[in-house]
Amino acid sequence: MSEFLRFHGTDSYLTNEALEAAVNCALVLQRPLLVKGEPGTGKTLLAEAISAALGLRLLTWHVKSTTRAQDGLYVYDTVQRLYDSRFGDGDVKDIRRYIKYGPLGQAFASKERVVLLIDEVDKADIEFPNDLLHELDRMRFRVNETDDEIAASHRPVVIITSNNEKELPDAFLRRCVFHFIDFPDQELMKRIVAVHHPDVDTQLVDHALRVFYELRDMKRLRKRPSTSELIDWIAVLRASGLSDVRLEGKVPFLGTLLKKEQDLATLADQLAGGRRFRS
CATH class of the missing domain: 3.40.50.300 (P-loop containing nucleotide triphosphate hydrolases)
Known part of the structure; x- marks a missing residue:
């Protein structure tokens, strides 16, 4: 060459x-x-x-x-x-x-x-x-x-x-x-989000990333949410005007992140038990 x-x-x-x-x-x-x-x-x-x-x-x-x-x-x-x-x-x-x-x-x-x-x-x-x-x-x-x-x-x-x-x-x-290719850490993911949502509210990004990585840390999930699902989720959150999302309460538009019925049941079980990362 x-x-x-x-x-x-x-x-x-x-x-x-x-x-x-x-x-x-x-x-x-x-x-x-x-x-x-x-x-x-x-x-x-x-x-x-x-x-x-x-x-x-x-x-x-x-x-x-x-x-x-x-x-x-x-x-x-x-x-x-x-x-x-x-x-x-x-x-x-x-x-x-x-x-x-x-x-x-x-x-x-x-x-x-x-x-x-x-x-x-x-x-x-x-x-x-x-x-x-x-x-x-x-x-x-x-x-x-x-x-x-x-x-x-x-x-x-x-x-x-x-x-x-x-x-x-x-x-x-x-x-x-x-x-x-390792899954992006939070700093790189912030940069990726900024590429797709350049004018997004920083508070929304911080809250969304915290929930996103908490979900990914759950040991019993069969399909952990991916980057593309995070990008879609943030787009829906922006369109709805939400900026404060937490795993402790009802996660809005959860079907954007979790795509298996077993994972939805796992999340509900862990939240109900009060132990977010119980394996």
């Missing part, structure tokens, strides 16, 4: 030194960056921030349980070709019309460097991560139906996210740069 593009976050995506170092390490080594962390820590948004900061186009590949590495390269749309052959719409002899590049294929075919987000890699079959890195190492693929070979001009900036739903193969981990 002739020029080292450094990442320092963006106005709307706040970072710390450890995260910036991991991204820049991946840029220098031209290796995929594997990002883990609990929901709401900004794993997916990181790719958008890198794309914006470096001025590179973003391609997104949302992985599902049935996803194969081949799907990311291209698919041959036989159904559309059959439809066209029956109803006479288009030249069915031109097979290239029915070759649809996936996100990985688009990244390889691009004349410019791109950012490729491979979101929730752990949802796929256990063989998927190694198959994926095999294709990333080769940086080229052949379209069997047309015998065309697509070779990448630039290695994409690859960001891979995982929610730890299953263990990833050691061979896959060895070939990635890894970073675990």
Whole structure:
């Protein structure tokens, strides 16, 4: 790489030194960056921030349980070709019309460097991560139906996210740069809130953060509230004109923060027992 593009976050995506170092390490080594962390820590948004900061186009590949590495390269749309052959719409002899590049294929075919987000890699079959890195190492693929070979001009900036739903193969981990995004502390969270609500009342923020982190500290919650839920909750509190919220009383708009019936019951039980953090 002739020029080292450094990442320092963006106005709307706040970072710390450890995260910036991991991204820049991946840029220098031209290796995929594997990002883990609990929901709401900004794993997916990181790719958008890198794309914006470096001025590179973003391609997104949302992985599902049935996803194969081949799907990311291209698919041959036989159904559309059959439809066209029956109803006479288009030249069915031109097979290239029915070759649809996936996100990985688009990244390889691009004349410019791109950012490729491979979101929730752990949802796929256990063989998927190694198959994926095999294709990333080769940086080229052949379209069997047309015998065309697509070779990448630039290695994409690859960001891979995982929610730890299953263990990833050691061979896959060895070939990635890894970073675990810690959940923001209160100081960083204040800055994040200020990005989304720049003119919010400071008293409201202080009270909301206190309740938010008290909820997150409860040991028996099955799904602790995340950053995005805090942002939404503050938006609703502002719209309703509330500024003084406490965990001891009735928490307004609690359904914005807690999304499981068991967690609502847990909170009610702990508040009724007078021991807020009983485990």
